[in-house]
Amino acid sequence: MKKRYLIYCTVLLMAVATSVSAQLNHLKEDTKMPEHPRILLLQGEEKAILKNIAADQNWAKIHQVIINESDALLNQPTLERIQIGRRLLDKSRECLRRVFYLSYAYRTTNNKKYLARAEQELLKVAEFSDWNPSHFLDVAEMTMGVAIGYDWLYHDLPQSSKDIIREAILKKGIEPSLESKNNYWLKNSNNWNQVCNAGMSYGAMAIFEDNPTLATQIIDRAISTIKIPMGDYKPEGAYPEGYSYWGYGTSFNVMFLSAIQKVLNSDFGLSEAPGFLKTAGYFQNMIGTSGKNFNYADAGNGASLSPAMFWFASHNKDNSLLYIEKNYLKEGPKSMERNRLLPAAMIWGKDLSLDNASAPKQLQWVGQGKNPVAMMRTSWTDPNAIYLGFKAGSPSVSHGHMDIGSFVMDANGERWSMDFGMQEYESLESKGIKLWGMTQNSERWQIFRYNNLAHSTLSFDKELQRVDGYAVIEQWSSKPNFLNATSDMSAIYKGKAKSATRGVAIVDKKYVAIKDEIISADAPTTVRWAMLTPAEVKIEENGTATLSQNGKKLQLKVVEPANASIKTWSTEPPHEYDAANPGTTLVGFEVAIPANAKSNLTVLLIPEGTKTITIKSIPALKEWNK
Missing domain, CATH: 2.70.98.70 (Beta-galactosidase; Chain A, domain 5)
Known part of the structure; x- marks a missing residue:
């Protein structure tokens, strides 16, 4: 019975993938990708990060926060599948944070203790019964975290572990996104669309060579549908959901753009969407002179370093966008270690100098x-x-x-x-x-x-x-x-x-x-x-x-x-x-x-x-x- 069910699922998946692949809007059926690691940071690109760390104490501070936190994670128990109400989201976010930090620590130090600890975490969440597809943000963030670990540690993970992790990405991450009851976010004009499309695309990029047709479909789907929330930045970049959700939706949007640019050498014009590159000005101006943000709508009043601002500063060639980020570093870590996307700041900022982050001119x-x-x-x-x-x-x-x-x-x-x-x-x-x-x-x-x-x-x-x-x-x-x-x-x-x-x-x-x-x-x-x-x-x-x-x-x-x-x-x-x-x-x-x-x-x-x-x-x- 089990064998028959597996055959049925495989045939169904192939049918879905085949039917959609004929409808590709942006990618070609024979799309290729670089070897692992391919997501955000190619093999050898760590050198630019290490050079920046050696030359700039600001970058050294961020790097050390990640290393210190990775050390603190070594002896913590692995995550358990404990759901709170309708959400598993806190566990998904912690998985992303842990795996991103540990994988970064391994790639920049070559210390195998970080590899071993990341492998433990990856195998544990892969054993979860599911990643809670009824609240799909949970699946999206878990998939992103597991995908980064699988890709970044690919050449040093045992084959048996890779098989388990790859299967989890496919069965608990990507496949549930093909079901209409789970993928309503594809039509949403809010942060769900940005986060879920990013998470699914990371999963697709991670296991691309094993499932090229399906992976191509998932990435192509994301390029088409993430345009919906990106339309909400026009005309000047004001994000409708406010400060906190800018930090969520926009950050994952940038994670997506950065990743597809790296593997496909194009973001298919998405970053040129009206108002999108201007939205960094919105986010920067949302911080008051008290240090609190303008927390309208569903926002908290806290403020801290945002990795996405380094991407915007690089793309806009405007170091003044990092003025507040530089001030956060002067004040100390300030709970920086809780930011699950912090390693991305080291990637996006590797060619930037925070010393040149002067104050904006417009008031x-x-x-x-x-x-x-x-x-x-x-x-x-x-x-x-x-x-x-x-x-x-x-x-x-x-x-x-x-x-x-x-x-x-x-x-x-x-x-x-x-x-x-x-x-x-x-x-x-x-x-x-x-x-x-x-x-x-x-x-x-x-x-x-x-x-x-x-x-x-x-x-x-x-x-x-x-x-x-x-x-x-x-x-x-x-x-x-x-x-x-x-x-x-x-x-x-x-x-x-x-x-x-x-x-x-x-x-x-x-x-x-x-x-x-x-x-x-x-x-x-x-x-x-x-x-x-x-x-x-x-x-x-x-x-x-x-x-x-x-x-x-x-x-x-x-x-x-x-x-x-x-x-x-x-x-x-x-x-x-x-x-x-x-x-x-x-x-x-x-x-x-x-x-x-x-x-x-x-x-x-x-x-x-x-x-x-x-x-x-x-x-x-x-x-x-x-």
């Missing part, structure tokens, strides 16, 4: 697309500089929040206006919350951190923003003394406001202005202006409040309306399933607006220690860029 970055954003700052080199990030777009974008009009603001090394970012998915899914619905009445929007009532933006009558609405960045200016951007958010508040436009600006390089111009709908409404802050709030007289944190202060001053009464709202979670939000406060005010009436709201955020402030009247938004 403002604006990108349109599905989730338009504007970021601006008074300096790249002054640790006390002001930083302002402003978001438009739509809640309906993948991983989106009801955060249209929200802003983050840094000054004096602190974040004053913040964003909660994501809540850990399993904490919600395990309680039965339907997290991924994106319609107006979806349960997603009842999660406290996800709706507009917990963001630094407007709300009308405590109602939610409209998921079918969209706001563009209408105008902006990079004038040094009035960096600004505005967005018409009317569609986001449909039914409550005929018009709602927000402008944000850094005035005279000294303070921030937030201005809203509103025309109410056919019924009276109460609008709430709120800012989420980690600071302690002391309400003063005359429409002002003093915010304090870490011995520093900032003044919040309401200019319009003149009679505004500042108040605070608790961030205590309303539901049992919501994450706790200690040390945070919502500060702002409410204004009652009659039907069909105009109302302007203007708030200034003035950092402590600003010299000789002359508060200007903030003009109407239409006058901002004249």
Whole structure:
């Protein structure tokens, strides 16, 4: 019975592969590949990395982090197939990290202890019953890790081990991606497409000579379908899913491009997709002067070295893209060893000098697309500089929040206006919350951190923003003394406001202005202006409040309306399933607006220690860029 089943599976696989091979769009049926190792780093290319390590202490630091962590892995138990909820993803990611690090350590030192430890890990995950194809990211990352190990260690692994590992790549990695129930991501316009196509292609490249027809099909399929999410970078490179998912989707996209360029001598024009090479500017400008990122949507607020930035710096021939990466190295490893793609930085940066990574010249970055954003700052080199990030777009974008009009603001090394970012998915899914619905009445929007009532933006009558609405960045200016951007958010508040436009600006390089111009709908409404802050709030007289944190202060001053009464709202979670939000406060005010009436709201955020402030009247938004 078992033999008959194996024959059936083999015949089925050959039929699928044969039918698809006739439909190749980019590759030829007789496509060839270099000998092993072929993925990312050919035999002998380690020499350039070692030369860079010897010449540049920055590269030596990254290299040593990988070696030290590889040593730490030697005596750890191998991974076990322990699934958490619907995910095996943490094990897949750890497999990728371990195998990539150990394989790199072996190729750069020739010390067989790293080879032996990597072989143990590869054989253990190859024994898993499966790599969890129902959540295919798990399969993709596991396949990438195993493929790198198989390819990089190919000539030194015993044949018996190679047979087991190759079979696992085929049966637990690639073959499940041929089933429609598992490969829905091929049509997705998000990080799943990028990660899964990259993982499957790595598997195909690793076992190419044993399965050339199938491998060619998989790579050709990836070249065709990864174009879908790459279309979301246009026109300027703003990544719709935000900082954290840029670090995921874009990094794996680059892993794919780099690998196919190496083995096929072409990326088939993919890197020239509109906005893609520009997206490095987006990612760099997402880091504020506090060191935190602009963590809108499902993002955390941490920031650390990104290997993908070395690929972009090389392709754009722009070392200034590594300015922040160089600063991370100056600060120390900073959990760098947890980055599973860290060895790729050594490959992509082998011809770059971090000593030449000067500060960027532009102080403002604006990108349109599905989730338009504007970021601006008074300096790249002054640790006390002001930083302002402003978001438009739509809640309906993948991983989106009801955060249209929200802003983050840094000054004096602190974040004053913040964003909660994501809540850990399993904490919600395990309680039965339907997290991924994106319609107006979806349960997603009842999660406290996800709706507009917990963001630094407007709300009308405590109602939610409209998921079918969209706001563009209408105008902006990079004038040094009035960096600004505005967005018409009317569609986001449909039914409550005929018009709602927000402008944000850094005035005279000294303070921030937030201005809203509103025309109410056919019924009276109460609008709430709120800012989420980690600071302690002391309400003063005359429409002002003093915010304090870490011995520093900032003044919040309401200019319009003149009679505004500042108040605070608790961030205590309303539901049992919501994450706790200690040390945070919502500060702002409410204004009652009659039907069909105009109302302007203007708030200034003035950092402590600003010299000789002359508060200007903030003009109407239409006058901002004249």
